[in-house]
Amino acid sequence: MNRSSDGRTMTTVPVIEMADVSKIYPLPSGDVLALDHLSIRIERGEFVAIMGPSGSGKSTLLNQIGGLDVPTSGILRITGRNIRKMSDDSLTDLRLNTIGYIFQKFNLIPLLSAYENVEYPYILKHRCNDTTGRVSKLLADVGINKRMAKHKPAELSGGQQQRVAIARALINDPDILLCDEPTGNLDTKTGAQIMAMLTALHDQGRTVIIVTHDPSIGAQAERTIRIKDGKVES
Amino acid sequence: MKKDIILQISVRSIRLNFLRSLLAAIGIVIGVVAISSMGMMGANMTMSVTEELSAMANVLVVKPDSGGGGGGMMGGGGSSSDDDYIDKDQFDDIERAAGKYGNVYPLYQESDTIKIGDEERRATIYGMRDEDMATILTVANGTLPQTSNAVVVGPTFAENNDLTIGSRITIGDEDDEEAIIQKVRVVGILEEKGMSMDLNSDNAIIMTEKAYTGLYGGEGEYDQVNVILYDIDDADTATEAIEDQLNRKEDEVQVQDSSRMMESITSTVSTLTTFVMAIAGISLLVAATSIFNVMMMSVTERIREIGILRSIGTRKSEVLRMFIYEAVILGLVGAIIGAIMSVILGWLVVLAMVGTTKYFFTFASLIYVPVSMAIGIVICIVSGVYPAWRAANLDPIEALRSD
Ligand SMILES: Nc1ncnc2c1ncn2[C@@H]1O[C@H](COP(=O)(O)OP(=O)(O)OP(=O)(O)O)[C@@H](O)[C@H]1O
Ligand SMILES: [Mg+2]
Numbered sequence: 001m002n003r004s005s006d007g008r009t010m011t012t013v014p015v016i017e018m019a020d021v022s023k024i025y026p027l028p029s030g031d032v033l034a035l036d037h038l039s040i041r042i043e044r045g046e047f048v049a050i051m052g053p054s055g056s057g058k059s060t061l062l063n064q065i066g067g068l069d070v071p072t073s074g075i076l077r078i079t080g081r082n083i084r085k086m087s088d089d090s091l092t093d094l095r096l097n098t099i100g101y102i103f104q105k106f107n108l109i110p111l112l113s114a115y116e117n118v119e120y121p122y123i124l125k126h127r128c129n130d131t132t133g134r135v136s137k138l139l140a141d142v143g144i145n146k147r148m149a150k151h152k153p154a155e156l157s158g159g160q161q162q163r164v165a166i167a168r169a170l171i172n173d174p175d176i177l178l179c180d181e182p183t184g185n186l187d188t189k190t191g192a193q194i195m196a197m198l199t200a201l202h203d204q205g206r207t208v209i210i211v212t213h214d215p216s217i218g219a220q221a222e223r224t225i226r227i228k229d230g231k232v233e234s
Numbered sequence: 235m236k237k238d239i240i241l242q243i244s245v246r247s248i249r250l251n252f253l254r255s256l257l258a259a260i261g262i263v264i265g266v267v268a269i270s271s272m273g274m275m276g277a278n279m280t281m282s283v284t285e286e287l288s289a290m291a292n293v294l295v296v297k298p299d300s301g302g303g304g305g306g307m308m309g310g311g312g313s314s315s316d317d318d319y320i321d322k323d324q325f326d327d328i329e330r331a332a333g334k335y336g337n338v339y340p341l342y343q344e345s346d347t348i349k350i351g352d353e354e355r356r357a358t359i360y361g362m363r364d365e366d367m368a369t370i371l372t373v374a375n376g377t378l379p380q381t382s383n384a385v386v387v388g389p390t391f392a393e394n395n396d397l398t399i400g401s402r403i404t405i406g407d408e409d410d411e412e413a414i415i416q417k418v419r420v421v422g423i424l425e426e427k428g429m430s431m432d433l434n435s436d437n438a439i440i441m442t443e444k445a446y447t448g449l450y451g452g453e454g455e456y457d458q459v460n461v462i463l464y465d466i467d468d469a470d471t472a473t474e475a476i477e478d479q480l481n482r483k484e485d486e487v488q489v490q491d492s493s494r495m496m497e498s499i500t501s502t503v504s505t506l507t508t509f510v511m512a513i514a515g516i517s518l519l520v521a522a523t524s525i526f527n528v529m530m531m532s533v534t535e536r537i538r539e540i541g542i543l544r545s546i547g548t549r550k551s552e553v554l555r556m557f558i559y560e561a562v563i564l565g566l567v568g569a570i571i572g573a574i575m576s577v578i579l580g581w582l583v584v585l586a587m588v589g590t591t592k593y594f595f596t597f598a599s600l601i602y603v604p605v606s607m608a609i610g611i612v613i614c615i616v617s618g619v620y621p622a623w624r625a626a627n628l629d630p631i632e633a634l635r636s637d
Pocket of ligand 2: 059
């Protein structure tokens with residue numbers, strides 16, 4: 001019954017392996033080639049920034065890496081598994097167990113309190129409430145106190161919401177953290193705090209992939225992948 | 235599994251949109267109340283009519299077959315079967331055939347003008363053999379008639395015409411020169427008998443056979459022969475016995491079995507009930523539309539939330555469940571409120587329409603409460619399925635992009 005993951009794959013396997021991946025959005029006005037024969041490899045423990053102009057395909061790329069979307073062609077392996085061969089339920093379980101998302105718009109569940117938002121993926125995975133104190137510990141780690149944890153997302157500031165989102169992304173101990181413009185909706189100071197947290201998570205050994213416009217944020221990553229018109233520039 | 239987070243979210247979504255959800259549930263309440271109170275009304279009506287009728291169900295009425303079976307034989311010299319009376323031989327045959335199943339007695343019947351004091355009116359007049367009067371009639375007041383100028387009257391007839399023992403009635407139309415006029419005296423008033431197929435004595439004048447044939451002639455030419463069955467279960471056997479005896483060559487008599495009439499009346503009532511319930515069912519259709527509408531609104535408003543849920547690892551089936559729960563909760567709340575209200579309202583409807591609530595708390599009547607609840611809940615689920623399916627099959631990325 002338990003949806004816990006396949007266990008960690010061996011360190012020799014790259015967490016992300018893309019070969020010749022294309023993504024086409026068929027539209028009435030004509031097909032949009034959002035990703036154009038991309039080949040990318042990201043090793044475990046890397047801190048990668050994906051940069052590029054608006055509309056270049058950064059979010060599309062991240063969605064493929066996160067198993068939210070499936071490439072039109074090419075091979076994409078996430079922790080060694082070919083996602084084009086996975087069922088919708090296995091892809092969903094991959095998102096639950098292997099990947100942590102941090103979005104520009106925070107994307108917390110409005111009906112649940114901050115605490116419940118963090119606990120939600122835990123319940124999906126373990127089919128029971130968290131009795132280990134992990135939720136509380138993660139919330140404390142990101143600087144959300146017990147009183148704030150009872151609030152609904154609408155009652156929290158943007159920075160607080162993003163902290164809750166980070167705690168939620170970490171709850172099932174994912175292999176990869178994917179961040180799409182995590183500081184895009186935050187002021188500079190709060191953005192810097194969030195970046196400090198992500199950097200710390202990388203220092204603890206996590207794979208962090210971050211999409212950003214901001215060169216100063218891109219500079220904090222170990223490696224930058226530049227995208228233009230769906231192709232890798234450098 | 236201590237806490238179903240999916241159910242939690244459904245409950246909270248309903249609470250968040252309380253007013254909207256309440257309105258949708260009211261549709262179900264109305265539907266459940268309508269169906270169950272109509273059903274209960276029908277069941278109560280059937281039971282009360284059945285009881286009323288079964289009191290008179292033990293009677294077979296044998297009448298001459300005047301039916302057009304042999305329409306072409308009009309001119310052909312009358313065989314006895316074409317007469318519009320039952321003659322003495324036929325009566326003997328009937329008695330021979332059905333005597334062991336019940337009490338067989340012949341009856342003369344006429345409608346005539348009468349005069350009481352100065353008032354003229356029409357009345358039903360029966361003629362009965364003396365021995366039958368003794369067994370069939372029960373006198374409340376006075377005695378049975380012995381002579382040709384003595385009659386008994388039914389209690390309704392007595393009351394309507396202010397008759398007491400000793401009152402005088404003139405039978406026959408005095409303006410009609412050919413009519414025989416007979417002045418009679420009331421010697422007895424009968425006990426109330428209620429509606430019946432064989433003899434409606436409550437509102438009639440009953441005289442001896444001799445008095446009757448003296449007035450109208452036709453001795454031994456009975457208008458009908460009644461069989462009062464000892465056991466109602468013999469109705470079919472006795473009917474067959476009579477028909478075998480008399481209708482062997484051609485249809486001489488018609489046997490009317492009151493239990494069959496009762497069946498047809500109860501089946502008419504139940505057809506009517508079904509019809510009324512179907513109309514009530516339309517209200518559930520309206521409810522289904524409102525549930526569907528609310529569910530679609532809920533899905534549309536929560537597209538982004540669905541995208542979030544899917545993106546962080548909620549399966550399609552879990553999203554589906556979330557919205558089905560929502561529909562089930564609406565249905566359950568509506569059905570429970572509806573059930574409580576339909577007991578109250580149904581009771582009032584039954585009291586008003588049937589006149590008695592003595593059958594209200596019976597299985598056949600109260601069964602409509604759970605039945606209509608179940609219908610209400612099923613309707614809710616059915617109308618929730620499509621919206622829930624829509625929600626579950628949203629593309630997570632599209633859903634996340636929406637605002
Ligand atoms: N679901 C979709 N349907 C159709 N076209 C899409 C869809 N998603 C993205 N696109 C198109 O694909 C291209 C890449 O979009 P994408 O969102 O990946 O860009 P981006 O680099 O993230 O831009 P931004 O910096 O503005 O977020 C764009 O031309 C966009 O219009
Ligand atoms: Mg983007």
